[in-house]
Amino acid sequence: MEDGIDIVILGAGISGLVSASVLLKQGYKSIIVVDEYDHVGGNHIDCSVGEYTFDIGSFIFQDDSPLLVHLPEILPLYVPIEPTWGRLNPQGVVTQYPISIKDDLIAAGPIEWVRVLLSVAFARLFRRRLSNAKDFAQFWIGARLLHRSGLGRYMERFYGLPPEQIDIRFAEKRMLWIKEHAMIRRYIHLPRWTRGSDPRGRPNRQLARPREGFAHLYDAAIRRMKQSGVQFLLGTKLEGLSKADGRFVLQTADRQIRAQRVVSTIPLERAQELCGIALDVKLRTVTLITLFFSFSGHRGFKNSILYNFSHSGAWKRLTVYSDFYGPAAGREFFAVEVNADHVSNSAEIGAKDFRQHTMENGLFKGDLQLEGSHVVSNAYPIYTNGADERAAEIIAALRNFGVQSLGRQGAFDYQPTARDTTLKAEAALRVS
The missing domain is CATH 3.50.50.60 (FAD/NAD(P)-binding domain)
Incomplete structure (x- = not known):
């Protein structure tokens, strides 16, 4: 006792x-x-396989985080990084995350512009009563752009359920970036003198664990x-x-x-x-399978973090850790996150699906090797x-x-x- x-x-x-x-x-x-x-x-789990060090997710910290007030000893140990975020869209293009005016709208042509605008207008007029995450997204960007951008499919990969089954209150709390990116003023570059000073001072530094x-x-x-x-x-x-x-x-x-x-x-x-x-x-939670890969060849994109917004493929995000720590044994290495429910709780099925999907989209042309995997239950809540x-x-x-x-x-x-x-x-x- x-x-x-x-x-x-x-x-x-x-x-x-x-x-x-x-x-x-x-x-x-x-x-x-x-x-x-x-x-x-x-x-916050890392896994070492030989010379490779992987995480089970994409963990990025900042040097102005309030966590450092409680754990000040960790700041000097972080590795400063300059990550970039991209996404694979349904058209097979690696483009800006989370949405790209150029690739999601301008590249679609005038007919599609009209369809998108009509879709938004319809949502604003007739879908004002929002009851789930799909309604929320459609209200702000319309059903047409929700489908064309791949956001609807990504939401399903992330939450583990179709967006129409995700609670509206969660959407309102955690999906405000959709509303922000739907605002026209975001894409209007005002003269510097109209913007005022930056109240945050210097930008924070992005950091990774050692x-x-x-x-x-x-x-x-x-x-x-x-x-x-x-x-x-x-x-x-x-x-x-x-x-x-x-x-x-x-x-x-x-x-x-x-x-x-x-x-x-x-x-x-x-x-x-x-x-x-x-x-x-x-209560439902996500079981997350993380696949660990090493690679030599042409990966087909420059971003450190890549999201899967395409209409196929089970994986939802990958993080290239060799961009942070340098290659090992002359090879790049990265981790891929997959919702276990979408691959029958099988790392083998998840890896096979990833290989097939990336090959179809011209990514990772070269020697791609699965180095291991890790499963985490209760990774995060599912907001039914x-x-x-x-x-x-x-x-x-x-x-x-x-x-x-x-x-x-x-x-x-x-x-x-x-x-x-x-x-x-x-x-x-x-x-x-």
Whole structure:
């Protein structure tokens, strides 16, 4: 039995690490962070295969991120990068991400321009009642451009469901860039004197984790947190969370931990299970397969990050890590993300589909080798209609039990960046 703990934090991802930092600053002396993963950083996962180092996604940081307030030791370890983003469109052209006036409109010709404009006009007049992500996108760019640009197909790859099944509130929160790119003023280049000064000052620098991996990145920060009274219990099976004599009792595979308070950043249904809360509420999440490739030859595009907006192919995004770290053994290397549901949960099928699709579109002409793969469950939430209400029901039940649940996993909240995750963890733990 381990007693005398002020707070147990479930989950050692970014939300868990920021929570520990915030609570230390609030005066808590004894904090233990527990995770079934054997590493800190949550889904910040890197994989080394020989001389190649891959991530399971496209993780890019900035040097003005609020995360650095909590983990200042990591800033000197980042690798400065200059990434560019592109997309493969349905016409087989690698072009600007997320939309290109030149390739999506001008190249289509006058007849298609009229069709697109009529489609937008129709949506604005007759689709004013928006109920899902498809309605939202059509309202701003019209059904014609939604199809021609490939955005509708990409939405399905990303969310795991057709866009008409994605909650409108999620679209309004996370797809505002569609509205922004639909504004004509975005493409009007005003004289410099009319723009005013840039309130942000200098632009932030884009950063990647060091080539040695995320463990190397977080190591110094974790050592400092340990010296401040934070314990880390990693790679341990969680078996249950109960209450006795006014304290929480966390049962792991080999010990009991008694604490005054519990903050959870793990998936909602896992927290619900640990607490023994019986709710017939199901939330869907994406299982992500990441394929690791090396390549020698002509890849067919210059971008570091390429999205698949075409109407075929299961893969949704690839990141060329050799653009950040340099080639290995004379070869480029990159990772490809695939929604597992779209390839029958098979890395082999995903790799075969990727080879076929890129060959059809003139990409990766040369020696393309699959070096490995990685599967992550609960990669991010799937926002089916009504998911917010179902998530809120579980969060409320956990709160009634005494557990505060927050973060991408703990609040069922798609948080696309470490910046967003940090700010939301700070807000959730702020003392009023």
